[in-house]
Amino acid sequence: MEYVIEMNHITKVFGNFKALDDVTLKVKKGEIHALLGENGAGKSTLMSVLFGLYQAEKGEIKINGNQVQINNPNDANNLNIGMVHQHFKLVHNFTVLESIVLGRETVKAGFLKKDDARKKVIALSDRYKLKIDPDAYIADITVGMQQRVEILKMLYCDSDILIFDEPTAVLTPQEIEELMKIMKELVKEGKSIIFISHKLNEIKEVADRCSVLRKGKYIGTVEVASTTKEEMSEMMVGRKVNFNIEKTDLPTGNAVLEVKNLTIKAKNSNKNVVNNVSFAAKKGEILCIAGIDGNGQSELVYGITGLMPLNEGKILLNGKDVTKESIRKKCLDGMAHIPEDRHKHGLVLDFDLQENAVLQTYYESRFQRHGFIKFNAVREYAKKLIKQYDIRSPREEDSVVRNMSGGNQQKVIIARELDRNPEIVIAVQPTRGLDIGATEYIHKQLIAQRDQGKAVLLVSLELDEVMNVSDRIIVIYEGEIVADLNPKEITVQELGLYMSGVERSVNYEKKA
Amino acid sequence: MKRKRSLAELRGATSLYAAMMAIIVGLLFGLIILLFSNSKEAFPAFFTILAGGFTDGSKGVGQVLYNAIPIIMTGLSVGFAFKTGLFNIGASGQFTFGAFAAIYIGAKWTFLPPQIHWLIALLGAMVAGAIWGMGPGLLKAFANVNEVIASIMMNYIGMYLVNMMIVKTVYDKIKNQTKPIAKSAIIPKGGLDKLFGANNLNIGIFIAILMVIIIYIILQKTTFGYELKACGQNKNASRYAGINEKRNIVLSMTIAGALSGIGGGLLYLSGSGKYLQVLDVLAAEGFNGISVALLGMSHPIGILFAGLFIAHITVGGFNIQLYSFVPEVIDIIIAAIIYCGAFALLFKSILSKKASKPVEESKTSDEMKKEDN
Numbered sequence: 001m002e003y004v005i006e007m008n009h010i011t012k013v014f015g016n017f018k019a020l021d022d023v024t025l026k027v028k029k030g031e032i033h034a035l036l037g038e039n040g041a042g043k044s045t046l047m048s049v050l051f052g053l054y055q056a057e058k059g060e061i062k063i064n065g066n067q068v069q070i071n072n073p074n075d076a077n078n079l080n081i082g083m084v085h086q087h088f089k090l091v092h093n094f095t096v097l098e099s100i101v102l103g104r105e106t107v108k109a110g111f112l113k114k115d116d117a118r119k120k121v122i123a124l125s126d127r128y129k130l131k132i133d134p135d136a137y138i139a140d141i142t143v144g145m146q147q148r149v150e151i152l153k154m155l156y157c158d159s160d161i162l163i164f165d166e167p168t169a170v171l172t173p174q175e176i177e178e179l180m181k182i183m184k185e186l187v188k189e190g191k192s193i194i195f196i197s198h199k200l201n202e203i204k205e206v207a208d209r210c211s212v213l214r215k216g217k218y219i220g221t222v223e224v225a226s227t228t229k230e231e232m233s234e235m236m237v238g239r240k241v242n243f244n245i246e247k248t249d250l251p252t253g254n255a256v257l258e259v260k261n262l263t264i265k266a267k268n269s270n271k272n273v274v275n276n277v278s279f280a281a282k283k284g285e286i287l288c289i290a291g292i293d294g295n296g297q298s299e300l301v302y303g304i305t306g307l308m309p310l311n312e313g314k315i316l317l318n319g320k321d322v323t324k325e326s327i328r329k330k331c332l333d334g335m336a337h338i339p340e341d342r343h344k345h346g347l348v349l350d351f352d353l354q355e356n357a358v359l360q361t362y363y364e365s366r367f368q369r370h371g372f373i374k375f376n377a378v379r380e381y382a383k384k385l386i387k388q389y390d391i392r393s394p395r396e397e398d399s400v401v402r403n404m405s406g407g408n409q410q411k412v413i414i415a416r417e418l419d420r421n422p423e424i425v426i427a428v429q430p431t432r433g434l435d436i437g438a439t440e441y442i443h444k445q446l447i448a449q450r451d452q453g454k455a456v457l458l459v460s461l462e463l464d465e466v467m468n469v470s471d472r473i474i475v476i477y478e479g480e481i482v483a484d485l486n487p488k489e490i491t492v493q494e495l496g497l498y499m500s501g502v503e504r505s506v507n508y509e510k511k512a
Numbered sequence: 513m514k515r516k517r518s519l520a521e522l523r524g525a526t527s528l529y530a531a532m533m534a535i536i537v538g539l540l541f542g543l544i545i546l547l548f549s550n551s552k553e554a555f556p557a558f559f560t561i562l563a564g565g566f567t568d569g570s571k572g573v574g575q576v577l578y579n580a581i582p583i584i585m586t587g588l589s590v591g592f593a594f595k596t597g598l599f600n601i602g603a604s605g606q607f608t609f610g611a612f613a614a615i616y617i618g619a620k621w622t623f624l625p626p627q628i629h630w631l632i633a634l635l636g637a638m639v640a641g642a643i644w645g646m647g648p649g650l651l652k653a654f655a656n657v658n659e660v661i662a663s664i665m666m667n668y669i670g671m672y673l674v675n676m677m678i679v680k681t682v683y684d685k686i687k688n689q690t691k692p693i694a695k696s697a698i699i700p701k702g703g704l705d706k707l708f709g710a711n712n713l714n715i716g717i718f719i720a721i722l723m724v725i726i727i728y729i730i731l732q733k734t735t736f737g738y739e740l741k742a743c744g745q746n747k748n749a750s751r752y753a754g755i756n757e758k759r760n761i762v763l764s765m766t767i768a769g770a771l772s773g774i775g776g777g778l779l780y781l782s783g784s785g786k787y788l789q790v791l792d793v794l795a796a797e798g799f800n801g802i803s804v805a806l807l808g809m810s811h812p813i814g815i816l817f818a819g820l821f822i823a824h825i826t827v828g829g830f831n832i833q834l835y836s837f838v839p840e841v842i843d844i845i846i847a848a849i850i851y852c853g854a855f856a857l858l859f860k861s862i863l864s865k866k867a868s869k870p871v872e873e874s875k876t877s878d879e880m881k882k883e884d885n
Contacts, residue, residue, distance in 0.1 A: 307752060328754030336750065345752040348745045359742065359753040368735045 004192045010059035012045055019045045023218040025211050034191045034207035035238050039200045042216040043196050047163055051083055052076045082154030083163040090138045090144050097134040097469040100153050124155050128185055149280055164196045172292055195220045197394045200229040200355040212236055230441030236414030237436050247447055253283030256455035257424045262302045275479040281455040288470030289459045292499050296479035297459045301428050305337045305491035306330055331360050334423030338413055338430050346413045349402040354382035356401050357416055389415035407438030425449050428459040443469050482508050514691050527809040530860035538852030539554045542845040550840045557832040564824035567831050573708025575805030576823045577717045584720045584819035585775025586801025591810035592727055596653040596764040597744030600664025603669030603772040604798025606641040611780045612674040612705055612789050613640035619682045626696035633697045641773015642766045644670055649765025653758040675790045689787040694700045696782035712784035727802025807856050
């Protein structure tokens, strides 16, 4: 069997850090080849080498059996290699058609000739069953359609080798299914696909073979059909992973956080990004807000925590009205917030670990006297957190947080928030961008909070997380709550229908 | 692990290295200009610049200290604002405003007891500078007006307003400048003039050093400084943590203004024959403060030494008039050195990039777990 891509013994070094160490990747023609690995395993680096963004120190690349030198993305394009990036690279005020032809415009005497392009795009979209509206603006179409635009863009350049970099991260289950179909269709038409992912279910469903990377090293390539998920995850992580989150049933208690008729208007328009939302998070439960990114969940949390002004509504914490309270007061009342963007809100990156550990408590008498910081107390406190929450960093409490790994940065925030012994923990995508080990740890911590009888409000885009960790799910769609579900009684597909706004629970009928 | 630690330690020293590199580049640049304008005398002149105040023995040193006072204060003002995430380009206006307040009180409020007259004048300078700094702070905090724009405008408003007020209150028509201040308003010499043999020097240098120490303590040791720095480094995280970032922006600009104002007061209360002139020119001390702050990496102690250094080469530049250099060339050389001094930050980022690369690729949590087992 001939390989379309052979990357042999690739080594890529940054400074004295080996990002790729003797990695080999061979992709057969007409297959979907999964590239599996944790964050930082070197998947993206390997693809960047293939795409000409980096040059490897050692190793060779063969395309269709011929050795090639890929110096920049243009070389890659000329070799018919195309890539759909995780974060789409589209111009929002362009139409679909304009976006597809961008960089390869058909021109006559310097004027755009869109008709030829339109014909070709429509032909491609029919052939590969990629439904698009060529005249819609990128800003107005769904994420799923944006992805189809990206795929068409590759096909428009006659790419034969398609790289999908974590394509499912932003999609609903229905859109994921659609994408899987498209991928299979593409392969049938003779394309070859490299599918980068760390989601084993998807690899299992769509890929033919799977190559695993771990910490820049090549672990092996397996036939997906004859390998179990457990085996693949062990290859990826290097140890056995427990997929089932252990959780006992708990009776729920009184409501800790009550949100009543909350409405938040968008900054620059009259649209309600959060529209008349009411719910209650009770003691001893993990309440999950599920929804596709951008449906108002971020604003909802900003509103509750005080980072964004409310237009209407009430927030009660243990029965006390905290709607008008300052962020600090809410914090003192027992609200902990693990923010969505840990670099923007959660940490002062150029402060060291100790300084970040006391970000909300530096003014308490245990850390200051007459306005002077008690440095020893702060240091001891940081040491305690490091020990208790297993925070790992090169220089312990003196580490500048910027130089710490993402998982440990997140641990700093979690340690700081949970150690305040809050009544409610509001965690927004707490495991985003983290590897399996760190994810497991954070889930355990959240469950421990719940087991102590605290309330946890979890906002997540990851369906696995939503289904496995939560005790109750409320679904948010376009700023409104559309369903209140029990994770044990529904399937991922059903959840997807609510998330994409196709269905609504009876109790949550749209008000006329 | 060992390598990592040594690199991390280097980070502290990086600032110093960077400042040294900036100075050396600046000096070499100055040397090139000297060589171009008069190659024969270039080297002797260059060494005169290097020798700075030491050429004239203790008198020269006294002169360096005297020159350093105002730029240490404006440098401190700019550096303090930098530390809290604000660019106070308005030091010039705050300086002028402070200077005017000092002169006005010094010349008019002769009813004050002579022992404290100078002190009140100096406090007046501080308050005036603070008010001038507070304006852009309020605009920034409550109307989201960029403090750079606001404080540049305040520089001009301050300058013209002060010109107008001089003419109305303490104007010396013949010389087109302010009237002399009362004797009691002159800052005490504290014997420094005799010690150094420099008439101009007074205890202002101690006041400047005291301010350096106070700012150092505020920034490094207090919760207030912690708040200010947190707001400066990451406004969003500070808000998230419940810190009142609006209040801190206003306070930060107010304090920065106060420091510049004191600088103006210290210079014009020194009784050195310096008068505030009615000219349409912004005070240079304010802009030199930016260079001092950059060269000192916004660190109070760094600013103290950066101010002394710049005063040192300024005196040195003055001394090369002995050789046949036109005064403009001297100005260009000094400017070149100061200019390159401002590149200290660039050098720092280059150095720290080199130093931090392996640290940044720090271990993933999993790797660490393995190590532990």
